[in-house]
Amino acid sequence: MNPALHDVASYHTHSKLYTRTAVILSIITAVEIALLYVPPLKPILVPLMTVMAIQKLAMVVGTFMHLGDDKNVFRLVFLAPMLMAFLMIYVMTLLVMPHFSPYGGGYVRLAAQRSYDERMGLLPAAAAAHKPARSVEEYEKLFADAKDHGAGEKVWGERCAACHRADGGGMAGLGPNMTDDCYLHGGKVHNIVSTVLNGIPGKAMVSFKGQITDEQIEQVSLYVRSLRGKNVADGKACEGEKVGN
């Protein structure tokens, strides 16, 4: 007969099997959640939970969806893409999980934490700020005497250009224009060093203290100061206060 038609007379109910499956699924889920509260298991929780989740998935697909005792073609069209999907998740996760990742954890996470705490009013106002090593006048003199900003420009390319653009013109929603005469947090070299040291809580600007050396922070700050007045093409509009030379 037409395989699309169901033969009621020869059908035997699976309801007991389904009930048993539902009970097992519930137990696995309960155990999964309970495991979170067993501290000694923490190192093996991720692989353990992965196995449990795959087991649950296999039970739903195998029992509720009857893929196990159905036609081969169904397994082909469903399991092949599912395998690819898991492979994709695995590869992306491997790149990102903290143990394997060149990026994971690190300063991005800390910056997120701090900006969130700040936004939610969880931080005391006077968070320990890093102070620039020299006085305002010393930095201005340093800038006046500087002939070459090559080292600072290199740091800029590696750390700052991603948000402020390679030529310093700024990016919408990210870093402001560094080549105009406007500053959000002060235009003296001292202000710039302080901004790079501490970052701006709640904004994309993170603290670079410890990410690069203090010397590099000074070099890049002097380079940023040297950009003022270049007014590159297509730069972001003025933000903050205009400063005189």
Added chain:
Amino acid sequence: MSAIAHADDGHGHGHDDHGHGHDGHDGHGHDDHGHGDLVENNYMKVPNIKLAMWTFLGSECMFFGSLIATYFFYLDKSISGPLPAEVFSIEITSISTFVLLMSSYTMALAVDAMKSAKLGKAKLMLVLTAICGTIFVSFQVYEFWHFFVEKKLALQTSLFGSTFYTMTGFHGAHVTVGVIWLLMVAGLIHKGNIKPQRAVVVESAGLYWHFVDIVWIIIFTFVYLFEFAK
């Protein structure tokens, strides 16, 4: 769905196109249920609707696989908070997860009842499944509202906000579509438009529903539980 269900009436007698190729199958002379090429794939000997559903679900694997992989790729790369561990509530999500898991059970019972020609039970189980789905979506609406209003997490706040809302939002949308679909199937059974011989229509809707459940099994473990297991 309904178009295929109605094929019952339209093709009940138009049976001549049925005879080529696989008479060997037809030992019982159930010719009064002929459905022609609309419902049977003559080459693979499987119902077209089921083949279509499994193929569609295969593509859905890649769809949700991409969303989940993207979530993980951008995890820990947000430059403004809140972080996942600060907004997730395992207690609340566990309840909604359990409700969705149980809806898979009632769905399986609905297909079973349909195949056993117990139409009343099939309708009841379909409605129960839809109710469980509605409860799940309600939990999600509450969760989104809580994140958005109290935790200040919007779609555009951070990479976490974007990837999280996109992934779980698409899943919630799938559940919503499933709820509407199951209620339609229950209505068609009620009107007598789906007979037990055509249980494959209910079964296919069930496959979709179970798939939505397994996506949540993965999301719940990988996204929610891992956040506290790392």
